[in-house]
Amino acid sequence: MNLDTLPRVRLAHLPTPLEPLERLSAALAGPEIWIKRDDCTGLATGGNKARKLEFLMGEALARGAEAVATQGAVQSNHARQTAAAAARLGLECHVLLENRTGFADTDYNENGNVLLDRLCGAVVHRCERRDDMDAALDELVASLPGGAGRVYAIPGGGSNAVGAAGYANAAAELVGQAETAGLGIDAIVLASGSAGTHSGMLAGLLGAGSKIPVYGISVRAEAAAQQAKVLDLAQAAAAHIGLGGQIDPAGIRVDDRFVGAGYGIPADSTLEAVRTMAEMEGILLDPVYTGKTFAGLLGLVREGVFRAGQRVVFLHTGGSSALFAYPAWFGAERAQAA
Numbered sequence: 065m066n067l068d069t070l071p072r073v074r075l076a077h078l079p080t081p082l083e084p085l086e087r088l089s090a091a092l093a094g095p096e097i098w099i100k101r102d103d104c105t106g107l108a109t110g111g112n113k114a115r116k117l118e119f120l121m122g123e124a125l126a127r128g129a130e131a132v133a134t135q136g137a138v139q140s141n142h143a144r145q146t147a148a149a150a151a152r153l154g155l156e157c158h159v160l161l162e163n164r165t166g167f168a169d170t171d172y173n174e175n176g177n178v179l180l181d182r183l184c185g186a187v188v189h190r191c192e193r194r195d196d197m198d199a200a201l202d203e204l205v206a207s208l209p210g211g212a213g214r215v216y217a218i219p220g221g222g223s224n225a226v227g228a229a230g231y232a233n234a235a236a237e238l239v240g241q242a243e244t245a246g247l248g249i250d251a252i253v254l255a256s257g258s259a260g261t262h263s264g265m266l267a268g269l270l271g272a273g274s275k276i277p278v279y280g281i282s283v284r285a286e287a288a289a290q291q292a293k294v295l296d297l298a299q300a301a302a303a304h305i306g307l308g309g310q311i312d313p314a315g316i317r318v319d320d321r322f323v324g325a326g327y328g329i330p331a332d333s334t335l336e337a338v339r340t341m342a343e344m345e346g347i348l349l350d351p352v353y354t355g356k357t358f359a360g361l362l363g364l365v366r367e368g369v370f371r372a373g374q375r376v377v378f379l380h381t382g383g384s385s386a387l388f389a390y391p392a393w394f395g396a397e398r399a400q401a402a
């Protein structure tokens with residue numbers, strides 16, 4: 065891996081802790097569950113985008129950009145961390161937020177990540193649902209002073225080969241931590257959305273010569289489509305970080321059974337997973353990504369895919385700011401009705 069030769073700006077608190085979830089593991093009476101705390105990366109409450117932004121912002125600065133622009137759903141954690149990174153680097157920041165869920169309430173539209181976007185000084189632009197949000201981003205960039213010559217465009221989720229390098233780096237970090245601690249890891253469970261995290265992790269494990277299986281829990285797309293997306297991006301990421309080896313398509317596992325009604329809409333299993341992690345471990349998950357991913361982990365334990373004697377690492381990719389955009393879903397009335 066040639067990670068050391070890529071443009072990079074240090075933004076994240078690394079390495080993030082790798083910790084056992086003792087109460088949860090005891091309650092499940094199955095595999096030992098560990099957590100990789102990428103919710104602790106920093107940048108306005110932390111999350112996985114901090115790792116990608118180290119490489120994306122590195123490239124933006126190398127190109128002499130004075131501004132950055134990106135896009136996401138209204139409650140995008142990526143938009144929030146981009147706004148925070150831009151503030152830290154003194155860059156102007158534009159975020160284009162798509163009303164992907166159709167939620168019209170004030171908490172969803174103004175609180176949580178949106179509040180933090182504004183607090184970090186980003187200019188918030190909005191649009192209705194669009195099929196090609198990266199095209200919408202290009203239109204926004206073209207309309208800004210200086211256009212693409214001055215404004216560096218970051219794709220949704222920071223998920224291109226440049227951003228995915230951040231997760232190749234995370235893979236190397238995790239493998240190193242496990243080796244130092246003498247821990248064997250039987251599986252990694254992570255969210256699979258815009259796919260930079262999943263793809264970068266696969267590329268980084270290949271680079272580290274590790275065979276740990278990765279279980280991607282889809283937060284939006286149907287499994288076959290997500291697998292294809294992960295394969296493309298993992299191959300691009302592997303080439304970008306200078307690997308000769310090939311990504312094995314058979315190693316791309318995507319489970320789409322925990323999405324529920326759609327992106328950003330919590331399923332009952334999502335809410336249960338968020339509550340379980342908070343009540344048993346005092347750790348905050350989120351209603352869009354990690355709640356669904358942890359529901360997936362719990363489901364796979366119940367199905368016996370992960371068994372006693374194994375050690376499973378849950379990658380906590382952050383997102384807890386979004387809890388404040390979904391208060392009614394966790395309110396007393398709902399809990400009583402349930």
Ligand SMILES: *Cc1c(COP(=O)(O)O)cnc(C)c1O
Binds near residue numbers: 223259
């Ligand atoms: C963006 C995000 C993910 C998904 O990561 P991708 O690289 O887009 O697949 C997972 N968890 C949280 C909290 C996120 O913000």
